Each structure stands twice: as structure tokens, then as C-alpha cells.
Amino acid sequence: xxxxxxxxxxxxxxxxxxxxxxxxxxxxxxxxxxxxxxxxxxxxxxxxxxxxxxxxxxxxxxxxxxxxxxxxxxxxxxxxxxxxxxxxxxxxxxxxxxxxxxxxxxxxxxxxxxxxxxxxxxxxxxxxxxxxxxxxxxxxxxxxxxxxxxxxxxxxxxxxxxxxxxxxxxxxxxxxxxxxxxxxxxxxxxxxxxxxxxxxxxxxxxxxxxxxxxxxxxxxxxxxxxxxxxxxxxxxxxxxxxxxxxxxxxxxxxxxxxxxxxxxxxxxxxxxxxxxxxxxxxxxxxxxxxxxxxxxxxxxxxxxxxxxxxxxxxxxxxxxxxxxxxxxxxxxxxxxxxxxxxxxxxxxxxxxxxxxxxxxxxxxxxxxxxxxxxxxxxxxxxxxxxxxxxxxxxxxxxxxxxxxxxxxxxxxxxxxxxxxxxx
Amino acid sequence: xxxxxxxxxxxxxxxxxxxxxxxxxxxxxxxxxxxxxxxxxxxxxxxxxxxxxxxxxxxxxxxxxxxxxxxxxxxxxxxxxxxxxxxxxxxxxxxxxxxxxxxxxxxxxxxxxxxxxxxxxxxxxxxxxxxxxxxxxxxxxxxxxxxxxxxxxxxxxxxxxxxxxxxxxxxxxxxxxxxxxxxxxxxxxxxxxxxxxxxxxxxxxxxxxxxxxxxxxxxxxxxxxxxxxxxxxxxxxxxxxxxxxxxxxxxxxxxxxxxxxxxxxxxxxxxxxxxxxxxxxxxxxxxxxxxxxxxxxxxxxxxxxxxxxxxxxxxxxxxxxxxxxxxxxxxxxxxxxxxxxxxxxxxxxxxxxxxxxxxxxxxxxxxxxxxxxxxxxxxxxxxxxxxxxxxxxxxxxxxxxxxxxxxxxxxxxxxxxxxxxxx
Numbered sequence: 001x002x003x004x005x006x007x008x009x010x011x012x013x014x015x016x017x018x019x020x021x022x023x024x025x026x027x028x029x030x031x032x033x034x035x036x037x038x039x040x041x042x043x044x045x046x047x048x049x050x051x052x053x054x055x056x057x058x059x060x061x062x063x064x065x066x067x068x069x070x071x072x073x074x075x076x077x078x079x080x081x082x083x084x085x086x087x088x089x090x091x092x093x094x095x096x097x098x099x100x101x102x103x104x105x106x107x108x109x110x111x112x113x114x115x116x117x118x119x120x121x122x123x124x125x126x127x128x129x130x131x132x133x134x135x136x137x138x139x140x141x142x143x144x145x146x147x148x149x150x151x152x153x154x155x156x157x158x159x160x161x162x163x164x165x166x167x168x169x170x171x172x173x174x175x176x177x178x179x180x181x182x183x184x185x186x187x188x189x190x191x192x193x194x195x196x197x198x199x200x201x202x203x204x205x206x207x208x209x210x211x212x213x214x215x216x217x218x219x220x221x222x223x224x225x226x227x228x229x230x231x232x233x234x235x236x237x238x239x240x241x242x243x244x245x246x247x248x249x250x251x252x253x254x255x256x257x258x259x260x261x262x263x264x265x266x267x268x269x270x271x272x273x274x275x276x277x278x279x280x281x282x283x284x285x286x287x288x289x290x291x292x293x294x295x296x297x298x299x300x301x302x303x304x305x306x307x308x309x310x311x312x313x314x315x316x317x318x319x320x321x322x323x324x325x326x327x328x329x330x331x332x333x334x335x336x337x338x339x340x341x342x343x344x345x346x347x348x349x350x351x352x353x354x355x356x357x358x359x360x361x362x363x364x365x366x367x368x369x370x371x372x373x374x375x376x377x378x379x380x381x382x383x384x385x386x387x388x389x390x391x392x393x394x395x396x397x398x399x400x401x402x403x404x405x406x407x408x409x410x411x412x413x414x415x416x417x418x419x420x421x422x423x
Numbered sequence: 424x425x426x427x428x429x430x431x432x433x434x435x436x437x438x439x440x441x442x443x444x445x446x447x448x449x450x451x452x453x454x455x456x457x458x459x460x461x462x463x464x465x466x467x468x469x470x471x472x473x474x475x476x477x478x479x480x481x482x483x484x485x486x487x488x489x490x491x492x493x494x495x496x497x498x499x500x501x502x503x504x505x506x507x508x509x510x511x512x513x514x515x516x517x518x519x520x521x522x523x524x525x526x527x528x529x530x531x532x533x534x535x536x537x538x539x540x541x542x543x544x545x546x547x548x549x550x551x552x553x554x555x556x557x558x559x560x561x562x563x564x565x566x567x568x569x570x571x572x573x574x575x576x577x578x579x580x581x582x583x584x585x586x587x588x589x590x591x592x593x594x595x596x597x598x599x600x601x602x603x604x605x606x607x608x609x610x611x612x613x614x615x616x617x618x619x620x621x622x623x624x625x626x627x628x629x630x631x632x633x634x635x636x637x638x639x640x641x642x643x644x645x646x647x648x649x650x651x652x653x654x655x656x657x658x659x660x661x662x663x664x665x666x667x668x669x670x671x672x673x674x675x676x677x678x679x680x681x682x683x684x685x686x687x688x689x690x691x692x693x694x695x696x697x698x699x700x701x702x703x704x705x706x707x708x709x710x711x712x713x714x715x716x717x718x719x720x721x722x723x724x725x726x727x728x729x730x731x732x733x734x735x736x737x738x739x740x741x742x743x744x745x746x747x748x749x750x751x752x753x754x755x756x757x758x759x760x761x762x763x764x765x766x767x768x769x770x771x772x773x774x775x776x777x778x779x780x781x782x783x784x785x786x787x788x789x790x791x792x793x794x795x796x797x798x799x800x801x802x803x804x805x806x807x808x809x810x811x812x813x814x815x816x817x818x819x820x821x822x823x824x825x826x827x828x829x830x831x832x833x834x835x836x837x838x839x840x841x842x843x844x845x846x
Contacts, residue, residue, distance in 0.1 A: 071814075074807040075522070077800050089821075093814055094584050095807070099498070099520060115800070120588070161517050165543070169591035352775065359782045377500050377538070384497040384518070391494075391516055398512075 007126055007281040008253075012037065012045040013176040013240060015136070015215075015272035017222065018081070020052045024222060025267075030055055033269050034062035037085065041066050042276070045085040046176040048136040049270075051114075056083050073134075076101075076115015082134050082177075084121055092122035096162045099381040100151040102138055104374065111138050111148075118159050118177075120166055128248070128281060131170035135159055135177040137187070143230075150316025152180065153309050154385040156187030160194040161388060171248050172281055173197065175241040178215075178272065183236055190309050193302045194392075197241035200252045200277045209257030210234060215273045219260035222271035240277045253278040303400075306393050313386045320379035323371065330368035337361045430549055430704040431676075435460065435468040436599040436663060438559070438638075438695035440645065441504070443475045447645060448690075453478055456692050457485035460508065464489050465699070468508040469599040471559040472693075474537075479506050496557075499524075499538015505557050505600075507544055515545035519585045522804040523574040525561055527797065534561050534571075541582050541600075543589055551671070551704060554593035558582055558600040560610070566653075573739025575603065576732050577808040579610030583617040584811060594671050595704055596620065598664040601638075601695065606659055613732050615664070616725045617815075623663035623675045623700045632680030633657060638696045642683035645694035663700045676701040726823075729816050736809045743802035746794065753791035760784040 016033065017023045037045050037059075045067065050056050056072045063070070067085035074080070075097045084090075095117050102111040118135040137155045138148050146152075156179070167173045175197055181188040183199070191197065201213040210217050214234030218225055228234060244250035256276040261268050338361045344354040439456065440446045460468050460482075468490065473479050479495045486493065490508035497503070498520045507513075518540050525534040541558040560578045561571050569575075579602070590596045598620055604611040606622070614620065624636040633640050637657030641648055651657060667673035679699040684691050761784045767777040 071810070074803045074810070076803065077796050079803065090814070091818065092588070094588055094811065096519070097522060113796075115803075165515070165517055166588045166591075168589075352778065355775065355778050359785060362782060362786075373500050373536075380497045380499065380502065380538075387494070387497070388517065391513070395514065 005283045007128060009279040010042045011240060011277045012042040012274060013238060014270055014274040015048040015178040015238060016050050017270040018050045018052060018055050029269055030058060034059050037063055038066045043087050044132060046134040047083050048178045049081045050083050051078055051081050073117055073119040075117045077113045080115055080117040081136055082117060082119045084134055088123050088125055090121050091124050093120060095119045098155045098158055100154045100378060102148055102151060109141060118162055128171045129169060130172045131167045133163055133175040137180045140180050150313055150382060153187050153312045154382055156191045157309060157385045157389060160191045163195050171246050172244050172250055178238045180237050186308055186312060189305045193305045197243050200240035200255050204252040204255040206254045210259045210273055212236060213257060215257060217260050217273060220268050220271060222268055238272055238275055240275050242279060244281060248281055250279055250281045253280050303396055306389050310386055310389045313382050316382045317379050320375045320382060323375035327368045327372035331365055331372060334361055334365035334368060428706045430551060432702040433465045434663060434700045435465040435697060436661060437693055437697040438471040438601040438661060439473050440693040441473045441475060441478050452692055453481060457482050460486055461489045466510050467555060469557040470506050471601045472504045473506050474501055474504050496540055496542040498540045500536045503538055503540040504559055505540060505542045507557055511546050511548055513544050514547050516543060518542045521578045521581055523577045523801060525571055525574060532564060541585055551594045552592060553595045554590045556586055556598040560603045563603050573736055573805060575610050576735045577805055579614045580732060580808045583614045586618050594669050595667050595673055601661045603660050609731055609735060612728045616728045620664035620666050623678050627675040627678040629677040633682045633696055635659060636680060638680060640683050640696060643691050643694060645691055661695055661698055663698050665702060667704060671704055671706060673702055673704045676703050726819055729812050733809055733812045736805050739805045740802050743798045743805060746798035750791045750795035754788055754795060757784055757788035757791060
């Protein structure tokens with residue numbers, strides 16, 4: 001690699017809103033997306049919510065001349081919805097499916113059936129190892145009463161941990177996707193603090209696009225206007241994040257978003273806005289200390305955000321355990337009911353009523369059994385993330401050489417319990 | 424690090440057979456295991472089938488003075504059963520839960536409920552980065568008609584891929600566990616070929632223990648003698664595998680197994696035999712070419728084993744798709760039956776019979792629905808592994824600069840289909 005090595009990388013990210021039969025004008029939008037990607041000829045196009053493999057195949061055929069490499073990340077019942085198109089050969093690829101991803105009985109939300117995941121591609125560009133991650137976290141349906149908060153925090157932790165463990169030999173790390181997290185949300189801070197990834201919107205030298213970099217804006221005709229009522233400018237939940245390691249320097253030259261409509265035809269490509277970043281990777285250090293141009297640098301110390309995540313997960317564990325207890329009682333009631341019905345039939349009682357009640361009783365026992373098992377698994381998944389965070393906190397404390405007197409009350413109280421769970 | 428750097432590592436591995444209430448003499452065996460581990464003072468003790476967290480806590484308390492670091496890998500409904508005890512601080516830890524792990528309706532086998540996984544610990548020993556993996560793959564219940572073969576191959580692939588992606592900056596990689604694979608089984612060859620891991624039993628300079636290094640032997644009183652009838656010496660399914668990267672050299676000085684009883688008291692510690700390896704890591708190259716002392720080096724070329732795995736996974740996909748079709752028909756039949764019953768009741772027919780048949784019909788529709796969803800997910804999981812293997816094969820072919828004429832018939836036939844699925 002030459003000492004004056006410089007690499008320009010043009011990246012496209014879009015949550016495509018590709019639910020077959022339900023998303024409006026899907027075929028037309030896919031066609032226009034394909035045309036746009038072919039015309040712009042990015043180095044990488046990373047897409048989320050391509051729920052139908054047929055749509056991926058359509059795009060693959062259409063994009064083949066411009067993007068010879070492509071991959072669809074399969075997972076869960078429906079799929080992860082993630083896919084990538086690359087102008088450069090993909091050297092390696094893998095994926096990690098998140099342990100926790102909502103509840104199977106929240107069928108109308110559907111996230112559980114998707115198998116949300118993070119996909120990883122390793123590219124070798126001019127001798128540089130580039131790890132590209134694409135992901136889509138659990139949706140937020142009610143910001144005031146978010147029953148999925150603990151799951152999203154656990155997902156953000158798994159994502160950060162996956163990047164941490166798989167990018168150790170990468171020169172540049174790039175993460176794109178729909179995080180379903182606002183910039184100051186716990187999951188977003190956790191991800192940034194633990195991986196050291198920088199937010200292209202906050203770092204870019206030149207930004208063009210929607211106000212405050214929002215990726216869901218009220219002027220997009222596909223957006224549910226009611227949901228965006230508390231946010232007049234819109235919300236920023238899709239990201240391009242990056243970092244350089246091992247002596248490289250990466251900067252964001254330009255970042256563009258669409259603004260409720262496709263740049264050429266005027267009609268939106270999706271209910272989300274697309275992100276288009278031009279990144280520059282160099283050997284040399286930056287010519288001057290570039291300060292964030294959009295908003296303050298909002299990086300809180302790692303320890304503080306880890307503690308916050310641990311506490312949020314703890315609330316999730318308590319909730320999961322409440323559900324297992326509740327389901328346990330429901331199983332008991334169902335079994336008692338079944339026993340009473342059997343006795344009624346055997347004793348020659350009102351047989352028709354007994355037989356009629358048989359189905360709901362069996363349903364209650366089976367349904368409660370599934371709920372019990374599910375929340376048991378949920379509690380285990382949350383405890384696992386807690387144990388990993390606790391372990392990192394322990395290592396950070398050791399590294400900072402902090403005495404026990406500086407540990408906060410929360411940890412002093414929990415120490416005995418946690419010690420028995422992890423190291 | 425000094426140029427004459429040398430590190431001795433003593434490692435213990437055991438599948439503990441720790442099913443609460445079902446495994447014989449569990450409390451006594453856990454006590455003796457704890458005493459043995461304390462007495463021997465290994466650097467690392469890696470355990471599988473510690474299904475109860477209480478047993479882990481018991482061991483943790485007992486081993487705390489000798490092994491100050493410990494971790495229990497939580498997953499699934501029951502847990503992964505994996506735990507580790509280390510004399511040295513654990514720098515980092517994470518885990519990966521296998522996508523496919525048997526069938527929920529095979530309750531008597533129970534693997535699905537466990538959430539089988541691979542755990543990773545990163546240790547820093549005298550400046551050396553050691554990645555330690557512990558795992559337990561799906562059990563083999565019927566070698567002649569193994570319905571879990573495709574799942575075990577997919578697990579072996581995920582394990583190999585996880586090691587590949589997370590060990591890029593490790594100096595030494597160590598994998599211990601119960602692979603439920605015989606040495607020449609496809610999964611075992613796939614794992615070794617893709618990761619380059621060496622088998623301590625085949626490489627060790629000094630071996631003491633059971634005949635042919637078997638880890639389930641007929642003379643162990645806890646072993647089901649009937650299952651071992653085709654294998655008079657026993658079977659070798661537990662492994663210590665290792666490799667050194669980045670200029671280090673690792674060798675196995677000694678490997679011992681228990682031989683159906685604990686070395687001191689005479690009673691077995693488990694239905695599996697324990698493995699005890701003394702490994703030596705050095706900077707310098709080996710003084711002479713050490714040849715395998717136990718059996719021939721059985722490494723087949725990577726391409727051949729990848730193709731074999733791809734074919735096995737393809738059979739699994741066909742099977743999964745057959746089940747989704749079957750379940751689809753069953754759902755149809757169930758719905759028809761329900762409609763007929765409704766009509767019967769509405770028409771004033773034999774109401775009692777109709778009501779009696781209501782429960783099994785609803786059960787049929789729901790049950791078949793779950794089977795349909797499950798096998799759909801299974802097919803996706805198997806296709807995912809196939810796509811990853813196909814991608815690696817593509818890269819290997821490119822690296823070997825093979826023309827299309829040297830591609831085997833299988834791949835020529837499948838090329839069009841696979842191209843449409845992956846790159």
C-alpha cells in the first residue's frame with residue numbers, strides 16, 4: 001500500500017419498506033430503486049426490509065452489471081430483510097441473529113417472525129480490510145410505553161459485541177442500517193461507546209438533505225403522519241456509522257439524504273429516507289482536528305452508559321419473570337379446570353357444557369405453557385446480556401484501577417448477586 | 424515477549440451429564456469433580472451439560488480459590504449447559520447460539536430446549552492472546568437413521584465460521600467440547616478443514632487413557648451399553664482441538680483421558696470421559712517435524728469436504744420443504760374439518776359429536792401451523808449455511824484459479840439456482 005494511499009467509498013443505505021401485498025407501490029418503488037442504484041453506481045448498497053426474496057432476486061438481476069456481488073441474509077420465519085449489493089467482490093460473509101426480538105404473540109407487530117439480524121461482509125479494497133455491517137433492530141411502536149425497550153437495548157449490545165469480536169483485524173469498520181433508535185437513545189449511545197463508531201451525520205464535512213438529518217419525515221407521503229406528530233422535523237433512526245483502526249483515518253466528505261421523494265422522479269423510494277455517504281480512507285492523520293459540524297459530540301463515558309444499559313436490562317428481567325410467574329399460575333388454573341371438567345363428565349354432570357369448556361381449558365394450559373417457556377428464555381437472554389455487560393464493567397474498573405469506594409451504590413448492592421453469576 | 428517465550432497450558436474438558444433428578448449420583452459426582460479440579464489446579468476447566476445453574480454455583484463456590492474466574496453461558500429455555508473455570512482473568516467473553524438445534528416436538532430428546540451454543544473466552548497470558556471456545560453440538564440418537572445430521576453439519580459449519588470470524592487477532596485458538604461427532608464424521612472434518620484446528624489426540628507426544636482415545640467407553644457404568652454395542656472400544660466424540668497463528672507454535676505434550684472411572688476414587692465423574700491436555704506454546708518453530716502418533720492425518724482437501732457438507736445440507740432442505748408441504752396440507756384438512764363441524768352444528772346435526780371433534784380439529788390446525796412455521800425456519804437456516812459454504816467455495820475456486828470446466832457436475836447443475844441465491 002502506498003504511503004499516500006487514499007480510498008473513496010460511496011455508500012447507500014435504505015430501509016425499503018418491502019412488505020409484499022401491504023406496502024404501497026412496492027413493484028414501482030423497487031424498479032425505481034434499481035434504476036437509481038444503477039445510475040449512481042455506489043460502491044455498496046445496503047438495504048433493509050426487503051422481506052421478499054423475490055424482490056431481492058429482481059434487484060439482483062437488475063443490478064448485476066453494476067453490482068456483481070450480492071447477498072441476501074436469510075433468517076427466522078420470514079427473513080432478516082437485509083441484503084447487500086457490492087461493486088467489489090465480497091471476500092467473506094456471515095450473520096448473527098439477535099437472541100431477543102419481540103414476542104411471538106404480538107403477531108400484528110411481526111418483528112419476532114422476521115429473525116432480525118446483523119449481516120457482515122468483509123471486503124478487501126486496495127489491500128485494505130473493510131468490515132461492513134448491515135442491521136435492522138426491533139421497531140419502536142410506542143415511545144411513551146415501549147414494551148420492547150429491553151429487547152432493543154439487548155440487540156444494541158449484541159450488535160456492538162458482534163462488531164467488537166469480529167472486526168479485530170479490520171482496517172475500517174462500517175455499519176449501516178435502521179437502528180430504530182433516536183441519536184440520544186440508550187441503545188445508540190451504548191453501540192457508539194462500546195464500538196467507538198462515529199456518526200456520519202455528526203462528522204460529515206458537507207450535509208445535504210432533510211432537516212436534522214431525519215430519515216423519517218412528515219413530508220414523505222408513505223409515513224404515518226400521526227406517529228410523527230410529536231416530531232415536527234421527523235426522526236433520525238437510520239445511520240451510517242464508521243471507524244478506522246490500525247493507523248488508518250476515515251472521514252465523511254459528504255452525506256446526503258432524500259427528503260421525502262426520490263431525487264429524480266419526485267416520488268419517495270420508501271417510507272424511510274435513503275442515506276448516501278461519501279467516505280474517504282487515508283493512511284495519513286487528519287490535516288486538522290475536525291469538530292462535529294452537526295450537534296455536539298454526545299459521547300458519554302462508557303461506564304455510565306453500560307450501567308444504564310444494565311439497569312434497563314434488569315427491568316426487562318423483572319418483567320420477564322413476572323410473566324413466567326403469571327403463566328405458571330395460568331397453567332395451574334387450566335389444569336384445575338381440566339380436572340374439574342373430567343370429574344363433571346365422569347359424575348354424569350352437564351356433559352355438553354363440560355365438553356364445550358374442554359377446548360378453552362386445553363388452550364389455556366398450552367398457551368400459558370408457551371408463554372411460560374418464552375419468557376423463561378427471554379429472562380435468560382436478558383441475563384446473558386447483563387452478565388456480559390457486567391464483565392466488561394469489571395474489566396473497565398480494573399483498567400481504571402478504581403477502588404471499591406468509587407463504585408456506585410447499585411453495584412455495591414448487586415455485587416454479591418452478580419459475582420455469583422459472573423466471575 | 425522474550426524470544427525464548429514458552430507457555431504451558433493445562434486444560435480439562437468434561438461433559439458432566441448433569442441433568443437434575445435424572446442423572447445418577449449427580450451431587451456426589453459434582454462434589455468429586457470439584458475436589459478433583461481443585462487438586463489438579465488446571466489453567467482452564469471447560470464443562471458441558473451443567474444443565475442446572477445451581478450446580479454451576481456450587482462448583483463456582485468450591486473452585487473460587489483455585490479458579491477465580493468463571494462464567495456460565497445462558498441460552499435457550501434450559502441453558503447451553505456450558506461453563507468455564509479459569510485460573511487466569513477472562514479478558515472478554517461472548518457466545519453464539521446455533522440457529523438450528525433439533526425439533527421442539529422431539530421433547531424426549533430435549534436438545535431444542537437447551538439452546539446449544541459455543542462460548543468464547545479471550546485470555547491474555549504473558550502477552551499472548553488466547554481464544555478459548557467451548558461447545559456442545561446436537562446429540563446423535565440413531566447413527567443408522569440420523570434425523571439430526573443436517574442440523575449437526577450446520578452447527579459444525581456455524582461453529583467453524585464463528586471461530587474463523589472471531590479469532591483473527593488471536594495468537595492461539597483452543598476448542599474443547601462434546602461435538603457428538605466421530606473423528607471421521609463430516610461435521611468433524613468440516614470443522615477441522617475450515618479452521619485448521621488440530622486434534623490433540625492425533626498430535627500428542629504422549630497419550631495415556633482409554634483405547635483409541637475414546638470418551639464414551641463400555642466400562643463406564645453410567646453408559647448405555649446397548650448404544651455402544653457396535654463400538655467395542657467405545658466412541659471418541661469429545662475433543663481438545665488447537666492451533667497457533669501469527670508466528671507461534673503449539674504442541675500437545677501430554678493427553679490423558681479417564682478410563683471409565685475417576686483416577687483417585689475409582690467411580691466415574693460422568694458418562695463421558697474427561698480429557699486432560701498439557702499444551703506448550705512457543706515462539707520458535709518445532710525442533711523437528713512431529714508426525715501424528717495416533718492414526719493417520721485425516722485431512723481431506725477443503726473443497727471436497729465443503730461440497731460434501733453442501734450436499735448434506737441440501738438433503739436437509741429437501742426434507743424441511745417436504746415437512747412444510749405436509750403441514751400445509753394438514754392445515755387445509757383441519758380447516759375443512761372445522762368448516763364441516765360448524766356446518767353440522769348450524770344444521771342441527773349430531774351436536775355432541777361435532778363439539779367433541781372441535782378440540783382435535785383446532786389442535787390439528789394450530790399444531791400443523793407450528794410445524795409449518797418451524798420447518799420454514801429450518802429450511803431458511805439450512806439455506807443460509809449452504810449460501811455461506813457456496814460463497815467460500817466460490818472464493819476457494821477463484822483462489823485456485825480453476826476454470827469452469829473443472830467444476831464438478833453437481834455445481835454446474837446447481838450454478839444457475841445458486842447464483843440466484845448468492846452472489
